[in-house]
Amino acid sequence: MKRNVLIIGAGGVAQVVAHKCAQNNDVLGDLHIASRTRAKCDAIIASVHEKGAMKQAGVFESHDLDAMDSAAVAAMIGKTGAQIVINVGSPFVNMTVLEACIQTGAAYIDTAIHEDPRKICETPPWYGNYEWKRRDACAAAGVTAILGAGFDPGMVNAFARFAVDEFMDDVTSIDIVDINAGNHGRYFSTNFDPEINFREFTGTVYSWQKGAWQENKMFEIGREWDLPVVGKQKAYMSGHDEVHSLAANYPQADIRFWMGFGDHYINVFTVLQNLGLLSEQPVTTAEGLEVVPLKLVKAVLPDPSSLAPDYTGKTCIGDLVKGTKNGEEVEVFVYNIADHKDAYTEVGSQGISYTAGVPPVAMAMLIADGTYDLGRMVNVEELDPKPLFTLLDRIGLPTRVQDAAGDRAWDQA
Amino acid sequence: MKRNVLIIGAGGVAQVVAHKCAQNNDVLGDLHIASRTRAKCDAIIASVHEKGAMKQAGVFESHDLDAMDSAAVAAMIGKTGAQIVINVGSPFVNMTVLEACIQTGAAYIDTAIHEDPRKICETPPWYGNYEWKRRDACAAAGVTAILGAGFDPGMVNAFARFAVDEFMDDVTSIDIVDINAGNHGRYFSTNFDPEINFREFTGTVYSWQKGAWQENKMFEIGREWDLPVVGKQKAYMSGHDEVHSLAANYPQADIRFWMGFGDHYINVFTVLQNLGLLSEQPVTTAEGLEVVPLKLVKAVLPDPSSLAPDYTGKTCIGDLVKGTKNGEEVEVFVYNIADHKDAYTEVGSQGISYTAGVPPVAMAMLIADGTYDLGRMVNVEELDPKPLFTLLDRIGLPTRVQDAAGDRAWDQA
Numbered sequence: 068m069k070r071n072v073l074i075i076g077a078g079g080v081a082q083v084v085a086h087k088c089a090q091n092n093d094v095l096g097d098l099h100i101a102s103r104t105r106a107k108c109d110a111i112i113a114s115v116h117e118k119g120a121m122k123q124a125g126v127f128e129s130h131d132l133d134a135m136d137s138a139a140v141a142a143m144i145g146k147t148g149a150q151i152v153i154n155v156g157s158p159f160v161n162m163t164v165l166e167a168c169i170q171t172g173a174a175y176i177d178t179a180i181h182e183d184p185r186k187i188c189e190t191p192p193w194y195g196n197y198e199w200k201r202r203d204a205c206a207a208a209g210v211t212a213i214l215g216a217g218f219d220p221g222m223v224n225a226f227a228r229f230a231v232d233e234f235m236d237d238v239t240s241i242d243i244v245d246i247n248a249g250n251h252g253r254y255f256s257t258n259f260d261p262e263i264n265f266r267e268f269t270g271t272v273y274s275w276q277k278g279a280w281q282e283n284k285m286f287e288i289g290r291e292w293d294l295p296v297v298g299k300q301k302a303y304m305s306g307h308d309e310v311h312s313l314a315a316n317y318p319q320a321d322i323r324f325w326m327g328f329g330d331h332y333i334n335v336f337t338v339l340q341n342l343g344l345l346s347e348q349p350v351t352t353a354e355g356l357e358v359v360p361l362k363l364v365k366a367v368l369p370d371p372s373s374l375a376p377d378y379t380g381k382t383c384i385g386d387l388v389k390g391t392k393n394g395e396e397v398e399v400f401v402y403n404i405a406d407h408k409d410a411y412t413e414v415g416s417q418g419i420s421y422t423a424g425v426p427p428v429a430m431a432m433l434i435a436d437g438t439y440d441l442g443r444m445v446n447v448e449e450l451d452p453k454p455l456f457t458l459l460d461r462i463g464l465p466t467r468v469q470d471a472a473g474d475r476a477w478d479q480a
Numbered sequence: 481m482k483r484n485v486l487i488i489g490a491g492g493v494a495q496v497v498a499h500k501c502a503q504n505n506d507v508l509g510d511l512h513i514a515s516r517t518r519a520k521c522d523a524i525i526a527s528v529h530e531k532g533a534m535k536q537a538g539v540f541e542s543h544d545l546d547a548m549d550s551a552a553v554a555a556m557i558g559k560t561g562a563q564i565v566i567n568v569g570s571p572f573v574n575m576t577v578l579e580a581c582i583q584t585g586a587a588y589i590d591t592a593i594h595e596d597p598r599k600i601c602e603t604p605p606w607y608g609n610y611e612w613k614r615r616d617a618c619a620a621a622g623v624t625a626i627l628g629a630g631f632d633p634g635m636v637n638a639f640a641r642f643a644v645d646e647f648m649d650d651v652t653s654i655d656i657v658d659i660n661a662g663n664h665g666r667y668f669s670t671n672f673d674p675e676i677n678f679r680e681f682t683g684t685v686y687s688w689q690k691g692a693w694q695e696n697k698m699f700e701i702g703r704e705w706d707l708p709v710v711g712k713q714k715a716y717m718s719g720h721d722e723v724h725s726l727a728a729n730y731p732q733a734d735i736r737f738w739m740g741f742g743d744h745y746i747n748v749f750t751v752l753q754n755l756g757l758l759s760e761q762p763v764t765t766a767e768g769l770e771v772v773p774l775k776l777v778k779a780v781l782p783d784p785s786s787l788a789p790d791y792t793g794k795t796c797i798g799d800l801v802k803g804t805k806n807g808e809e810v811e812v813f814v815y816n817i818a819d820h821k822d823a824y825t826e827v828g829s830q831g832i833s834y835t836a837g838v839p840p841v842a843m844a845m846l847i848a849d850g851t852y853d854l855g856r857m858v859n860v861e862e863l864d865p866k867p868l869f870t871l872l873d874r875i876g877l878p879t880r881v882q883d884a885a886g887d888r889a890w891d892q893a
Contacts, residue, residue: 254754255754334747334751338668338748338751338752339751339755341667341668342668342748342752344757344776344777344780346780350779350780352775352776352778352779353779356771358765358769358771358776358779360776360780362765362766362769363757363773363776365765365766366764366765366766366771367755367756367759367763367773368755
């Protein structure tokens with residue numbers, strides 16, 4: 068049994084995490100939120116109180132924190148008495164926060180792979196470059212660390228595990244498909260920090276096929292999918308965190324990630340990239356000013372958190388898993404549908420942030436009650452998915468299954 | 481009779497002007513070139529000598545000059561003994577250079593309208609905002625000033641005058657069409673300074689129709705033209721300097737300017753404009769750096785002067801002029817075809833710079849021999865076009881005519 072949560076970060080996903088933690092503070096205990104910009108933390112706490120989200124009277128405090136400073140994070144854990152840390156700060160702080168958890172014994176949860184701000188799209192094995200190097204240290208200290216515990220990575224890893232366990236003897240392929248069929252009404256916007264968003268697409272696309280890493284270019288391989296609720300949607304093979312951990316846990320299967328993009332998004336992205344405006348390398352203007360083009364592009368694009376009030380439509384994120392059962396070929400699509408407007412009504416965020424922010428709170432609740440408090444480092448596919456699905460059915464992200472037998476909730480025959 | 485030329489500016493058009501002046505230094509006398517960056521002037525003079533362009537042994541010297549400083553320009557005119565100034569510097573320096581000519585008695589030639597760097601796309605009357613306010617001062621001082629003496633404005637004004645004088649009793653419309661059917665082989669580039677180029681298209685499009693200024697948006701009105709040599713080409717109604725002076729001299733006619741754009745150019749332009757990346761207003765990045773987006777875009781685009789070696793294909797710029805002759809409707813297309821590769825071979829520049837840079841040298845030669853040395857300020861349609869056409873037939877930009885009677889040189893029946 069662990070209690071008291073420290074949320075690190077104050078962006079769009081942190082907003083969702085804060086609301087969901089508040090809605091479940093009977094289980095989670097005291098709540099704390101810390102970031103470099105305390106005012107952002109205060110705004111989140113204010114929105115929690117505005118919605119009356121606290122399930123019961125309790126602590127929710129804001130703090131200043133430089134999460135790149137491991138000792139400062141450890142001190143914050145000590146000061147707040149947090150036994151669970153939900154890290155939804157920038158992907159640059161994973162290793163310092165994890166280190167603080169190892170030192171203090173607090174459980175660690177994150178939603179994205181560690182990145183070095185000086186590198187773009189590193190080569191696989193991504194987790195192997197950073198997090199997994201601390202696997203032994205977590206085990207030695209008995210520290211629970213759940214890596215990549217958002218939606219993708221996160222829920223989609225659990226979807227894969229569930230499909231393989233329940234529906235097949237052998238798995239041959241896992242295709243993760245992420246479709247945002249929503250409309251934000253702007254000319255162009257990314258759904259989260261443009262700097263992070265574009266970094267996903269400017270390098271080589273890695274997939275795991277035929278037992279080896281395959282390399283492609285972004286937007287080189289596209290495919291139309293016909294999915295529940297959102298219908299026919301074009302998606303492109305992309306690199307993504309979970310391809311790595313799933314490839315390590317299911318090396319016999321082909322593992323691919325597909326991100327949905329409209330023609331308009333691709334056009335804008337292609338123009339910006341071809342002109343060199345997505346570069347992280349500074350250029351010098353005629354006036355002698357050094358500018359990183361990507362940082363200017365970020366400055367002119369809408370703030371993703373400003374999109375929520377106008378966002379309509381739904382997301383569909385799921386895994387098409389293929390394999391054999393009793394010698395027959397089988398396939399199943401395990402998925403969730405989320406609605407942008409419902410998310411905004413409930414927690415003041417758009418659907419992309421909602422799908423990313425709710426699962427780590429479910430993880431925290433399952434650590435709090437002991438179910439997932441395993442005292443070691445895991446990726447989500449290494450956990451029994453059923454307690455997670457049961458909890459998420461209740462707190463906002465229900466899991467469904469579609470196969471030859473039809474479309475139904477995951478726990479219906 | 482006037483002699484000795486001071487060229488102001490050291491960009492792509494200045495390069496052409498320098499070569500053409502050198503090729504005709506028997507008429508023009510001593511040559512001088514001055515800009516803020518003397519090294520650029522020296523590079524131009526070096527290329528002149530490399531091509532052996534000087535017709536006879538003579539002076540060609542470089543100078544440092546801040547052309548925004550009228551007194552410095554006047555001193556330079558005095559020091560060099562220049563009686564003719566060809567201003568092909570930035571459009572921001574017109575008024576200071578003109579003032580220096582009025583003070584010293586030197587003849588003044590420019591190729592583009594004056595602009596205030598703090599304003600974008602001012603409203604008509606453009607010449608009336610600046611240059612024409614000094615018309616009386618020129619006349620009083622007996623100073624010859626030929627405004628807008630490049631190709632467009634410039635030659636197209638002479639085309640209009642010629643068409644009206646030779647082929648009709650009354651003119652009803654003048655449509656100027658500028659098609660660059662060349663290929664520079666890059667993903668995207670402007671053909672001259674992106675800052676100036678984009679400024680032409682980011683504001684309201686003004687045309688003169690039915691005796692009044694009409695306002696449209698850029699790319700709102702497009703039309704396919706079928707032209708000599710370059711064939712079918714799409715062009716869009718745009719604002720341009722010569723619409724104003726022609727509207728003042730032919731108020732009874734509709735005056736429109738059409739600029740050719742490929743779909744790819746329009747797409748890139750539209751993306752950049754919609755994202756706010758063509759703005760002259762500074763934005764602040766997350767790191768607190770103030771950046772003018774347009775200046776960054778300029779920094780990432782190819783330097784237009786770097787395009788010349790690979791540029792192939794032709795330009796077609798002309799005037800479709802309609803009117804009546806003896807009560808019958810008539811129309812005539814007066815035009816020039818230029819070739820990018822030929823221009824590069826001759827003067828080391830691409831065709832766009834070539835068409836802009838050769839006419840002001842012809843003007844200088846016609847001032848030198850007295851033909852155009854009228855001792856007052858004029859736009860090109862106020863000059864007899866025939867001496868200009870005759871000279872340009874010989875020095876590189878022949879004029880042709882196409883009408884019901886066929887396609888022929890301007891001076892053939």
